[in-house]
Amino acid sequence: MPARADFASDARVPLVAIEGVTKRFGSALALDDVSLEIGAGEFFCLVGPSGCGKSTLLRTLAGFEQPDEGRTLLDGRDIAGDPPERRPVNIMFQSYALFPHMSAAKNVAYGLARAGLPRAEIAARLRELFALVRLEGFEDRYPAQLSGGQRQRVALARALARRPRLLLLDEPLGALDRRLREATQIELKGIQSRLGTTFVMVTHDQGEAMALADRVAVLDRGRVLEVGPPSALYRRCRTRAVAEFLGDVNVLSGVVVARAGGRAQVRLGESGALVEAADPDGAGETGSNVEVAVRPEGLVPGDALGATVEVATDLGPNALVIARTAGGATLRALLPAPGAAGPPPPGTPVGFAVAPGAAWIVR
Amino acid sequence: MRGARFGGLDLAILAVGLAFLYGPMLLLVLYSFNASRLVTVWGGFSTRWYAALLANEPLREASLVSLRVALVSAALATLVGTLAAILLARPGRVAGRRTFTALLLAPMVLPEVIVGLSLLLLFVALGFERGIWTVTLAHATVTTAFVAVVVQARLLGIERDLEAAARDLGASPATAFLTVTLPLAAPAIGAGFLLAFTLSLDDLVVASFTAGPGSTTLPMRIYSSVRLGVTPEINAASSLLMGLVGAAVLVASLASRRRAPTT
Ligand SMILES: Nc1ncnc2c1ncn2[C@@H]1O[C@H](COP(=O)(O)OP(=O)(O)O)[C@@H](O)[C@H]1O
Numbered sequence: 001m002p003a004r005a006d007f008a009s010d011a012r013v014p015l016v017a018i019e020g021v022t023k024r025f026g027s028a029l030a031l032d033d034v035s036l037e038i039g040a041g042e043f044f045c046l047v048g049p050s051g052c053g054k055s056t057l058l059r060t061l062a063g064f065e066q067p068d069e070g071r072t073l074l075d076g077r078d079i080a081g082d083p084p085e086r087r088p089v090n091i092m093f094q095s096y097a098l099f100p101h102m103s104a105a106k107n108v109a110y111g112l113a114r115a116g117l118p119r120a121e122i123a124a125r126l127r128e129l130f131a132l133v134r135l136e137g138f139e140d141r142y143p144a145q146l147s148g149g150q151r152q153r154v155a156l157a158r159a160l161a162r163r164p165r166l167l168l169l170d171e172p173l174g175a176l177d178r179r180l181r182e183a184t185q186i187e188l189k190g191i192q193s194r195l196g197t198t199f200v201m202v203t204h205d206q207g208e209a210m211a212l213a214d215r216v217a218v219l220d221r222g223r224v225l226e227v228g229p230p231s232a233l234y235r236r237c238r239t240r241a242v243a244e245f246l247g248d249v250n251v252l253s254g255v256v257v258a259r260a261g262g263r264a265q266v267r268l269g270e271s272g273a274l275v276e277a278a279d280p281d282g283a284g285e286t287g288s289n290v291e292v293a294v295r296p297e298g299l300v301p302g303d304a305l306g307a308t309v310e311v312a313t314d315l316g317p318n319a320l321v322i323a324r325t326a327g328g329a330t331l332r333a334l335l336p337a338p339g340a341a342g343p344p345p346p347g348t349p350v351g352f353a354v355a356p357g358a359a360w361i362v363r
Numbered sequence: 364m365r366g367a368r369f370g371g372l373d374l375a376i377l378a379v380g381l382a383f384l385y386g387p388m389l390l391l392v393l394y395s396f397n398a399s400r401l402v403t404v405w406g407g408f409s410t411r412w413y414a415a416l417l418a419n420e421p422l423r424e425a426s427l428v429s430l431r432v433a434l435v436s437a438a439l440a441t442l443v444g445t446l447a448a449i450l451l452a453r454p455g456r457v458a459g460r461r462t463f464t465a466l467l468l469a470p471m472v473l474p475e476v477i478v479g480l481s482l483l484l485l486f487v488a489l490g491f492e493r494g495i496w497t498v499t500l501a502h503a504t505v506t507t508a509f510v511a512v513v514v515q516a517r518l519l520g521i522e523r524d525l526e527a528a529a530r531d532l533g534a535s536p537a538t539a540f541l542t543v544t545l546p547l548a549a550p551a552i553g554a555g556f557l558l559a560f561t562l563s564l565d566d567l568v569v570a571s572f573t574a575g576p577g578s579t580t581l582p583m584r585i586y587s588s589v590r591l592g593v594t595p596e597i598n599a600a601s602s603l604l605m606g607l608v609g610a611a612v613l614v615a616s617l618a619s620r621r622r623a624p625t626t
Pocket residue numbers: 025028029030048049050051052053054055056057
């Protein structure tokens with residue numbers, strides 16, 4: 001189990017440092033004292049519900065919004081006064097914002113022409129970029145003549161053309177259908193690791209963040225709730241809100257009866273069963289009431305928790321069982337594939353136990 | 364709901380409406396090709412009145428005055444109207460945006476007689492000698508609002524992030540405007556110009572108030588001749604004017620519908 005890490009690697013120089021940034025629109029607080037450090041070469045994801053300030057944070061880094069308080073540093077230098085055109089940062093807009101009156105090639109070349117590159121060099125770079133996003137042959141098409149996925153690639157190539165230190169992506173895959181999105185995720189990750197460019201990507205899809213990010217920051221109402229590698233946050237986060245945002249989770253209440261190292265023995269309130277839960281922060285003192293989080297895949301057949309099946313769905317590789325305990329709590333468990341017999345019918349009594357290492361204490 | 368078919372009754376109503384609108388104009392064009400001098404008697408097809416028109420010094424002069432006034436006033440109105448539209452369509456907060464928009468658009472609904480009279484008073488107060496320049500300025504004043512409306516509508520339809528994307532890719536605010544916003548707004552600016560041009564070309568009221576000796580416009584000349592009796596020559600002049608205005612309106616509507624190429 002990976003330990004909680006606030007930074008992917010301390011050896012990396014933070015490329016971006018956001019220090020106490022606050023941004024208001026009128027009386028609305030879009031960013032509330034946000035502090036983050038992002039290392040060079042990192043694939044960093046911002047996740048959070050709609051309206052939590054993700055786009056505002058990207059627009060602040062790109063230079064379209066000025067923070068009301070706090071500083072944004074790039075390579076240790078405060079970039080507050082730099083207009084967007086003078087930052088070594090590029091952004092891929094949620095809407096792609098392709099220029100409708102220019103061909104795909106003209107769109108991608110726009111930033112290169114502004115940099116005053118000679119024609120021959122622009123042509124060479126265009127070939128590279130169109131190959132990188134696998135759009136050879138579409139150079140002369142206008143945005144209106146391209147599919148959604150092709151437009152997304154043109155926008156990516158255009159944003160990469162100036163070889164930015166930092167690439168900002170605002171829900172780059174949001175407009176694609178599920179299949180295409182999954183294929184594009186893999187490609188995006190490939191392009192990022194090949195170029196070594198630092199990516200900061202906004203998504204409201206926690207699965208996408210899990211699949212792509214080196215580290216994730218979970219935002220809510222303008223505040224950073226938690227930061228860390230997605231697999232660590234998924235299994236060991238500090239707060240219930242983050243646990244719930246990152247996927248399905250069962251939250252059980254109980255009392256700490258013993259502690260040892262980073263672990264606590266918790267007697268569950270309803271069944272009285274003893275569960276061992278990770279508690280890296282030491283949140284639960286002996287005798288205190290705590291909440292224990294367990295992912296659906298952390299519940300296994302056993303006898304610690306008795307319940308009756310409400311709905312069971314065969315998902316193919318496994319079955320999702322939603323069951324209710326005698327006390328009225330709902331449990332969600334991801335069990336092995338039910339086989340040809342099918343999932344258990346509603347009303348079937350079931351028993352669960354917590355898999356070793358699967359539970360942790362949340363606030 | 365789209366796709367509803369016209370029924371017989373609908374077609375009849377449409378035909379009556381169109382006949383009411385365009386019948387008189389068709390009649391006028393028809394009579395401009397009338398060989399007879401009598402306006403109400405058909406004497407066979409002839410282009411003699413168009414030839415006579417060419418030989419008619421006052422009508423020819425009035426046509427030239429009208430064209431010059433229309434071209435210059437439309438150019439002025441396009442410049443000022445476009446600048447106003449750009450300011451009023453800026454994203455974010457613009458102090459007094461609503462007030463300025465209302466003030467800009469008011470001339471569109473003010474009675475022309477009042478606009479004409481107030482401009483006349485202004486020119487007199489400023490000691491301007493009335494002539495082709497006062498008509499031109501007056502027309503520019505009236506038509507600026509129309510240009511601003513057409514251009515502003517287009518600017519508001521342009522995605523806000525496009526200019527931001529240009530900035531992000533290294534363009535200064537001016538370059539972003541010139542390479543992205545302006546080309547996208549160009550069809551509307553062209554349409555605004557043609558609209559201002561046609562409005563100027565067929566204005567009678569404002570021109571009558573603000574014209575001086577030697578700056579009689581074609582509508583003014585036609586109107587004053589008609590008071591002495593309609594001649595086929597006037598029919599010919601009117602037909603030409605109609606043709607010009609019609610062509611401008613057609614070009615304007617085609618231009619404003621133009622999009623980036625599809626398929
Ligand atoms: N230009 C703006 N003017 C006023 N309010 C804004 C503006 N941009 C964003 N906001 C507000 O700030 C908050 C955060 O918005 P945003 O950053 O777009 O959220 P997200 O991208 O996470 O959905 C929202 O409440 C939004 O309404």
